[in-house]
Amino acid sequence: MIQIIAAAVAIILAAYLLKDKMISKQEARVPVPAANTATRNIIDKMQSTRKRVIIFYGSQTGTAEEYALKIAKELKHRYGLGVLIADLDDYEYECLPHFHQDWAAVFVMATYGEGEPTDNAVAFMDFLDSPEFEDGADSIPNLKYLLFGLGNKTYTEFNGAARKLDNKLNKLGAIRIGERGEGDDNKSMEEDYLAWKDPAFDALAKSLNIEEGTAAEEADFRVTEISQIPDEKVYLGELSARALHGTKGIHDAKNPYAAPIIKSNDLFKIGTERSCIHTEFSIQDSSLKYQHGDHVGLWPVNAEVYVEETLKILGLSDKRQTVIQIESLDPALAKVPFPQPTNYETAFRHYLDISATVSRQTLALFAKHAPTDQAKCVLSELGSSKEKYKEVVSDHSMRLHEALEHASTETWSIPFEDIISSMPRLSPRYYSISSSPKLNPNAIHITAVVLQYKSAGNANKNVYGLATNYVLNIKQSVNNDSISYSAPVDAQIIAPPQYAIQGPRGAYARDGHFKAPIHVRRSNFRLPNSPKIPIIAVGPGTGIAPFRGFVQERVHLSRRYKEKNGADALNEWGKFYLFYGCRRSDEDFLYKEEWPEYGKELGDSFVMRTAVSRESEKKVYVQDHVWEAREELADAILNKRAYIYICGEASNMARQVEETLQRILGEAKQGTAEVEGAQEIRLLKERNRILTDVWS
Secondary structure (H helix, E strand, C coil): CHHHHHHHHHHHHHHHHCHHHHHHHHHHCCCCCCCCCCCCEHHHHHHHHCCCEEEEEECCCCHHHHHHHHHHHHHHHHHCCCEEEEECCCCECCCHHHCCCCCEEEEEEEEECCCEECHHHHHHHHHCCCHHHCCHHHCCCCCEEEEEEEECCCCCCCCHHHHHHHHHHHHCCCEECCCCEEEECCCCHHHHHHHHHHHHHHHHHHHHCCCCCCCCCCCCEEEEEECCCCHHHCCCCCCCHHHHHCCCCCCECCECEEEEEEEEEECCCCCCCCCEEEEEEECCCCCCCCCCCCEEEECCCCEHHHHHHHHHHCCCHHHCCCEEEEEECCCCCCCCCCCCCEEHHHHHHHHECCCCCCCHHHHHHHHHHCCCHHHHHHHHHHHHCHHHHHHHHHCCCCCHHHHHHHHCCCCCCCCHHHHHHHCCECCCEEEECCCCCCCCCCEEEEEEECCEEEECCEEEEEEECHHHHHHHHHHHHHCCCCCCCCCCHHHCCCCCCCECCCCHHHCCEECCEEEEEEEEECCCCCCCCCCCCCEEEECCHHHHHHHHHHHHHHHHHHHHHHHHHCHHHHHHCCCEEEEEEECCCCCCCCCCCHHHHHHHHHHHHEEEEEEECCCCCCCCCHHHHHHHCHHHHHHHHHHCCCEEEEEEEHHHHHHHHHHHHHHHHHHHCCCCHHHHHHHHHHHHHHCCCEEEEEEC
């Protein structure tokens, strides 16, 4: 009896301790109506919802989920199919061998890092390798599937997660019923998707014995304007129920933390044509924790000029404050993508991404709502012709309101439910954290170059990176700047747009103090546990960001070592080689004053080599310094088990650094770069001794 009572008390205590986490998860989903999710058995779910197609997505930043929604909506509207959308992390798969013969699955798989599955797909991929499937080809013979992968060709393993999944399913007897689609984010993911979908959907229709044109056109959502509702119940930019109600709880991607800005300053010399912002966010009063190498997700807002122009072209300027309630007409297919009730202005400022180049598919869908026949023809052509879309929209970086204005300056009466269905949600932008929690336990630092350039098709049109210009606005406000930097008269600086950085209900700007919503995303970009293992880190430009955190991590550890073992304690440490690159040593050398101070603490264990590309006739880059140090680097890699880290631009720098390492290792093995060097690089990647954090 005593044991039973003790067990009951333990259960009650555990439930009490976990209540905040449970409440947080529930409240974070309050604005999003959902179908019955009581079961984690995917077969039961399909049967109870009477669906014939299930779309699984593996998504890290939300893009794969967006494509899953696109596929679901088109299958429903084209064939009248009942479709279920499933996060791979939300279900158990022991029942997968019982998948029905007249069902089909669609997998939309993003690749994270160097060929790895996204966080929500790891458990599923591991499950496919489990002892449950010892029978191999006889394990899941009824599973028929389509597969579309999202990747980037600048990474080593293009669409690695999708290709690995395809191989696993094939070995277990599943049947792919169409060509595997592979989207390339470095060029045009949208065009890759459009080229894949029609043949894939035809194959699916043939497999399920269904015909096109049998479905009535139905909306995914119902939008109702509300005249009477308490202001405190309306979302005005809050990203979660906790933020709206002011309740405490964990902070994550579903409930970002409004982090106070400690400081924000420009790292580039005044007078240069570019700006690089160092910003420090306080996490002292939050539940946020981070490790060196992690990423921080920053939730920006759209520039005010885009909000105003979008409201105007859609005829909603006078109704901007009208409160709207959004209902999903098929919660299993289409979740309401943002918190509500809200109003039109808030939706365009905080929740829908109207800053990005509008997609060709969206233009094709909106053509039917054109105010004139001529406008309908213009938008239809942009939506149907890949070449015309590139010439008019893509090359000019046209946003939604600009593309609509191009077709007609008259008001476009596009139902808001169609806007919700077609426009992507405004998602967080991720930055490598440039600090260490050991030296900065209550703060997260980021290092971001402000993205401003002229569009490819129009030298008079300015294009602004959404999040970095949002950060620039914060920096200006924190420092009470009227401009971000003082440039030469002939520098042709682009003035940044203005953003509503005050946040919902002014919550992010009070009494001269500013905040921004953030959350932490875990990374595998980690130092080895032992400081005796050598480190080779290559990061030009803002690629230096995570390595600043790495070095700070080592500085903290060195202080403990020396305190415990004396001044000579670091003699046994492996060397930390840091290869950094900038244009000019007196303009854009990031954290120039800090590195000598770190060097004093780390002594001979820290070696920094800086490539300055524009101070001599011959341009010098990081890969040049890597080659110059080839003998000691080869020894560190082959004999001392060094770890290699590369951070920065992927298509040129990262590729060239890897090619240089391949040459070094090929020479050290008394062979060639193409054979022995390539083999060593493969082995290092398999053993996770080459890690990259790169972007296109």
